[in-house]
Amino acid sequence: xxxxxxxxxxxxxxxxxxxxxxxxxxxxxxxxxxxxxxxxxxxxxxxxxxxxxxxxxxxxxxxxxxxxxxxxxxxxxxxxxxxxxxxxxxxxxxxxxxxxxxxxxxxxxxxxxxxxxxxxxxxxxxxxxxxxxxxxxxxxxxxxxxxxxxxxxxxxxxxxxxxxxxxxxxxxxxxxxxxxxxxxxxxxxxxxxxxxxxxxxxxxxxxxxxxxxxxxxxxxxxxxxxxxxxxxxxxxxxxxxxxxxxxxxxxxxxxxxxxxxxxxxxxxxxxxxxxxxxxxxxxxxxxxxxxxx
Amino acid sequence: xxxxxxxxxxxxxxxxxxxxxxxxxxxxxxxxxxxxxxxxxxxxxxxxxxxxxxxxxxxxxxxxxxxxxxxxxxxxxxxxxxxxxxxxxxxxxxxxxxxxxxxxxxxxxxxxxxxxxxxxxxxxxxxxxxxxxxxxxxxxxxxxxxxxxxxxxxxxxxxxxxxxxxxxxxxxxxxxxxxxxxxxxxxxxxxxxxxxxxxxxxxxxxxxxxxxxxxxxxxxxxxxxxxxxxxxxxxxxxxxxxxxxxxxxxxxxxxxxxxxxxxxxxxxxxxxxxxxxxxxxxxxxxxxxxxxxxxxxxxxxxxxxxxxxxxxxxxxxxxxxxxxxxxxxxxxxxxxxxxxxxxxxxxxxxxxxxxxxxxxxxxxxxxxxxxxxxxxxxxxxxxxxxxxxxxxxxxxxx
Numbered sequence: 001x002x003x004x005x006x007x008x009x010x011x012x013x014x015x016x017x018x019x020x021x022x023x024x025x026x027x028x029x030x031x032x033x034x035x036x037x038x039x040x041x042x043x044x045x046x047x048x049x050x051x052x053x054x055x056x057x058x059x060x061x062x063x064x065x066x067x068x069x070x071x072x073x074x075x076x077x078x079x080x081x082x083x084x085x086x087x088x089x090x091x092x093x094x095x096x097x098x099x100x101x102x103x104x105x106x107x108x109x110x111x112x113x114x115x116x117x118x119x120x121x122x123x124x125x126x127x128x129x130x131x132x133x134x135x136x137x138x139x140x141x142x143x144x145x146x147x148x149x150x151x152x153x154x155x156x157x158x159x160x161x162x163x164x165x166x167x168x169x170x171x172x173x174x175x176x177x178x179x180x181x182x183x184x185x186x187x188x189x190x191x192x193x194x195x196x197x198x199x200x201x202x203x204x205x206x207x208x209x210x211x212x213x214x215x216x217x218x219x220x221x222x223x224x225x226x227x228x229x230x231x232x233x234x235x236x237x238x239x240x241x242x243x244x245x246x247x248x249x250x251x252x253x254x255x256x257x258x259x260x261x262x263x264x265x266x267x268x269x270x271x272x273x274x275x276x277x278x279x280x281x282x283x284x285x286x287x288x289x290x291x292x293x
Numbered sequence: 294x295x296x297x298x299x300x301x302x303x304x305x306x307x308x309x310x311x312x313x314x315x316x317x318x319x320x321x322x323x324x325x326x327x328x329x330x331x332x333x334x335x336x337x338x339x340x341x342x343x344x345x346x347x348x349x350x351x352x353x354x355x356x357x358x359x360x361x362x363x364x365x366x367x368x369x370x371x372x373x374x375x376x377x378x379x380x381x382x383x384x385x386x387x388x389x390x391x392x393x394x395x396x397x398x399x400x401x402x403x404x405x406x407x408x409x410x411x412x413x414x415x416x417x418x419x420x421x422x423x424x425x426x427x428x429x430x431x432x433x434x435x436x437x438x439x440x441x442x443x444x445x446x447x448x449x450x451x452x453x454x455x456x457x458x459x460x461x462x463x464x465x466x467x468x469x470x471x472x473x474x475x476x477x478x479x480x481x482x483x484x485x486x487x488x489x490x491x492x493x494x495x496x497x498x499x500x501x502x503x504x505x506x507x508x509x510x511x512x513x514x515x516x517x518x519x520x521x522x523x524x525x526x527x528x529x530x531x532x533x534x535x536x537x538x539x540x541x542x543x544x545x546x547x548x549x550x551x552x553x554x555x556x557x558x559x560x561x562x563x564x565x566x567x568x569x570x571x572x573x574x575x576x577x578x579x580x581x582x583x584x585x586x587x588x589x590x591x592x593x594x595x596x597x598x599x600x601x602x603x604x605x606x607x608x609x610x611x612x613x614x615x616x617x618x619x620x621x622x623x624x625x626x627x628x629x630x631x632x633x634x635x636x637x638x639x640x641x642x643x644x645x646x647x648x649x650x651x652x653x654x655x656x657x658x659x660x661x662x663x664x665x666x667x668x669x670x671x672x673x674x675x676x677x678x679x680x681x682x683x684x685x686x687x688x689x690x691x
Contacts, residue, residue: 118331
């Protein structure tokens with residue numbers, strides 16, 4: 001009974017970690033490769049949730065098809081946003097990025113409110129996940145296991161992409177030395193568009209994948225981006241593995257922390273972040289800022 | 294010719310006086326119109342506007358029309374104070390109105406003393422607001438303590454002893470649970486608390502909290518999760534079989550249409566919930582007419598926040614009428630006179646307690662149930678808690 005309960009709590013912690021990872025990984029990828037602090041990341045996450053709702057017309061049967069369409073729409077929207085808004089400010093000081101992406105966040109929130117209204121939108125559970133699985137006699141929603149699998153798949157594919165493909169090598173090289181990469185004949189602007197589109201598609205997919213367990217609202221963007229920043233600050237801004245580690249740490253800390261100190265649930269992520277900032281300001285798997293010569 | 298000149302002067306004087314009389318009475322309303330709680334602010338401002346239009350259609354108050362100016366306070370105390378100050382100094386409003394968030398209401402309240410501008414609160418529910426005994430602050434909706442006491446009165450009649458809590462981790466959630474469990478222990482000394490869970494306000498993942506709660510095997514669970522928190526929690530808890538294990542789930546703000554609407558047919562049945570106003574109760578001419586007028590105008594059912602803002606606006610108009618003035622002191626006396634202003638709202642009789650300016654009213658509870666007539670769950674087996682069961686003592690004196 002007790003062992004079964006701890007296993008259950010481990011699973012709920014991992015499920016929460018998966019949602020955080022899907023939310024944060026695109027943010028970290030974009031910063032790592034492009035140096036862009038994308039405050040609008042949560043907005044694309046929100047957009048993914050609303051687009052799934054629209055594509056599937058609120059019907060559970062349209063879930064899988066809707067998910068594919070959201071991924072495709074994310075790539076297109078990401079590429080367009082990069083070309084139209086982000087590209088003109090690469091060489092400007094960082095304040096411009098923050099102002100621009102924050103403005104995007106406000107604009108997208110109002111656009112969504114205009115299109116879908118202010119009320120919460122919930123999406124029914126896809127038929128494949130209608131029945132719970134039983135973990136040592138306790139019902140456990142099968143959709144959480146799907147999320148854990150999805151997060152693991154995204155992590156694996158990103159690893160394979162970054163380590164095993166030529167494009168991945170360029171992305172990693174871009175984090176080191178953009179000028180050298182350009183001198184070697186790589187089309188860096190195109191590379192940036194690709195990375196940004198991929199990061200946005202990940203955010204949109206995350207929002208869509210979490211919709212059956214949550215609810216869409218125009219205000220979810222701000223909350224999402226704050227959570228994503230907590231995760232990547234703990235893990236190391238720019239590191240995909242850091243995002244994974246940060247998400248797992250927060251998920252498990254919450255799941256087991258509330259058993260010991262139920263009063264403190266809200267404090268755990270912030271306490272962890274404060275601790276990491278004190279001991280390793282660049283995050284657990286981040287790199288300390290190099291001294292430019 | 295001399296006569297004509299005098300007629301001209303007279304016409305001018307009368308005209309000026311008439312124009313003066315036609316100056317609108319300006320009411321500045323603060324509601325949350327952006328972010329996660331925009332749905333509540335929207336229904337509040339709609340209810341207020343409906344009342345203003347009704348009042349103006351019958352000739353306004355003191356022969357002057359009402360003018361409603363709605364601004365977005367974002368649920369943020371700093372923004373609320375800034376906007377309230379702007380309404381007073383630039384828009385020259387005569388009254389402040391509305392306010393969804395408790396923290397905004399507490400931040401704005403001191404302005405009523407500073408500028409002698411009365412504030413009529415129709416949503417923010419922290420008991421502290423009226424316990425500050427400010428002369429120009431009035432609350433025409435019930436507050437969280439009354440909700441908690443009503444919940445305790447109901448819980449005391451239920452055949453269960455093991456209670457637990459899951460509430461948002463901020464003042465509203467904490468104070469409501471304290472009020473509820475303290476009152477319940479007075480009424481039923483044999484109850485025990487087996488678990489308390491405090492997820493962050495605005496959480497999107499409740500899985501760990503749900504399994505931790507279920508492990509404690511409570512028979513009754515009290516909750517003040519509201520808005521999207523309740524929508525998300527209910528869906529996730531249902532997937533865990535939570536509502537099959539827990540016999541009574543009691544939530545004083547769970548019957549808000551902003552919760553039951555988005556949950557649709559997915560809402561669990563048998564939750565014991567309330568919402569300060571439920572559009573199907575009471576089955577009176579007055580309430581049916583209000584629901585119909587609201588639906589005709591906005592194409593949706595009135596949520597509790599809509600009805601509370603509607604009733605609050607009518608109470609303010611009554612007070613101005615009775616005071617024959619818009620001056621703060623005269624309006625205060627009108628609210629307090631004759632044992633407190635009363636108003637027959639769609640939901641029933643509201644009476645303002647003169648000492649603390651808090652309105653008391655009967656509260657409707659019920660168990661969620663799905664019917665073919667509505668796309669969302671409605672209240673079944675309704676339980677009416679009379680106003681007298683929620684009258685807590687006040688420190689204020691007049």
